[in-house]
Amino acid sequence: MLISMSNILITGSNGQLGSEFKTIANEYSEFKLIFSNRSNLDITDYISVSNSIEKENIEAIVNCAAYTAVDKAEDENELADDINHKAVDNLAKVAKKFNIKLIHISTDYVFDGRTSKPYNEDHNTTPINIYGQTKRNGELSLINVAPKNSIIIRTSWVYSSFGNNFVKTMLKLSNSRDALNIIFDQIGSPTYARDLARHILKIIPNIDTNKVDIYHYTNEGVCSWYDFATAIFEIKQKTIKVSPILASQYPTKANRPHYSVLNKTKIKTNFNIEIRHWREALKECLSNL
Numbered sequence: 001m002l003i004s005m006s007n008i009l010i011t012g013s014n015g016q017l018g019s020e021f022k023t024i025a026n027e028y029s030e031f032k033l034i035f036s037n038r039s040n041l042d043i044t045d046y047i048s049v050s051n052s053i054e055k056e057n058i059e060a061i062v063n064c065a066a067y068t069a070v071d072k073a074e075d076e077n078e079l080a081d082d083i084n085h086k087a088v089d090n091l092a093k094v095a096k097k098f099n100i101k102l103i104h105i106s107t108d109y110v111f112d113g114r115t116s117k118p119y120n121e122d123h124n125t126t127p128i129n130i131y132g133q134t135k136r137n138g139e140l141s142l143i144n145v146a147p148k149n150s151i152i153i154r155t156s157w158v159y160s161s162f163g164n165n166f167v168k169t170m171l172k173l174s175n176s177r178d179a180l181n182i183i184f185d186q187i188g189s190p191t192y193a194r195d196l197a198r199h200i201l202k203i204i205p206n207i208d209t210n211k212v213d214i215y216h217y218t219n220e221g222v223c224s225w226y227d228f229a230t231a232i233f234e235i236k237q238k239t240i241k242v243s244p245i246l247a248s249q250y251p252t253k254a255n256r257p258h259y260s261v262l263n264k265t266k267i268k269t270n271f272n273i274e275i276r277h278w279r280e281a282l283k284e285c286l287s288n289l
């Protein structure tokens with residue numbers, strides 16, 4: 001059933017996903033997207049969030065705000081938890097108070113990666129870094145407050161024309177280097193933030209649930225960071241030698257899952273959406289850069 005919707009609040013709209021909503025906003029005349037960022041709406045501030053929902057007559061929130069610095073989070077546990085957990089508790093309570101939809105974004109890093117089969121939504125969560133733990137805490141808060149018509153969408157390996165991401169880092173490095181070592185034993189699926197933004201807008205009118213549903217969303221296909229880097233340089237026709245290395249040869253502060261492929265059957269079936277292969281999405285993103 002299609003319900004006509006109007007005002008949708010996009011929080012954290014200066015980030016990758018939030019910025020992609022800005023680029024597609026004029027394609028969707030049925031929605032009025034209202035963009036907030038950390039300076040005009042801090043999601044850790046319950047009163048401000050509540051006031052802004054009331055004042056703007058918001059009917060759905062898409063929470064794109066997050067603490068996403070995975071390695072830094074190991075030292076900034078409290079700040080990461082404030083944004084990824086306590087603020088989600090605020091949003092959940094506000095969604096319940098005003099009986100509006102909440103679409104919250106979470107991550108593949110809620111899983112430990114010690115499997116070799118794509119993760120279903122109900123698989124055990126055992127995060128292996130602080131960022132993943134704070135994101136899981138946020139999910140649990142939302143599930144616990146349980147506003148109606150709220151969903152969690154877990155995604156992975158997000159990139160876009162905006163902000164910092166793997167694609168932009170590779171392109172930047174290729175300007176100064178002619179050889180790169182890239183990890184080949186972390187396996188996942190890249191997600192073009194613009195594809196996710198488009199699909200969220202398609203899904204919103206059809207959300208109709210009494211309990212908080214979890215969905216998985218990435219582009220189709222699976223790769224390692226090494227494969228991803230190779231594809232970026234192939235498409236951009238950059239001559240650069242890319243060599244595969246083990247994650248253990250590139251130590252980082254935070255542990256990362258070795259395998260975090262998400263099974264997307266549920267979101268594709270329930271909302272009747274088709275997702276394109278990561279290579280196709282990557283081509284589009286690179287042509288926009």
Ligand SMILES: NC(=O)c1ccc[n+]([C@@H]2O[C@H](COP(=O)([O-])OP(=O)(O)OC[C@H]3O[C@@H](n4cnc5c(N)ncnc54)[C@H](OP(=O)(O)O)[C@@H]3O)[C@@H](O)[C@H]2O)c1
Nearest residue numbers: 012014015016017038042043065066068105107155156158
């Ligand atoms: N990036 C990935 O690879 C990845 C992978 C899996 C899941 N995700 C999830 O996908 C979602 C979108 O990620 P993204 O890559 O678009 O993130 P991003 O580029 O880091 O953007 C997050 C935005 O949230 C803002 N923010 C931080 N604290 C805030 C606060 N207290 N109030 C309001 N805004 C605040 C940030 O503002 P400042 O710039 O001022 O800090 C930033 O603009 C997040 O939930 C993330 O956890 C991302």
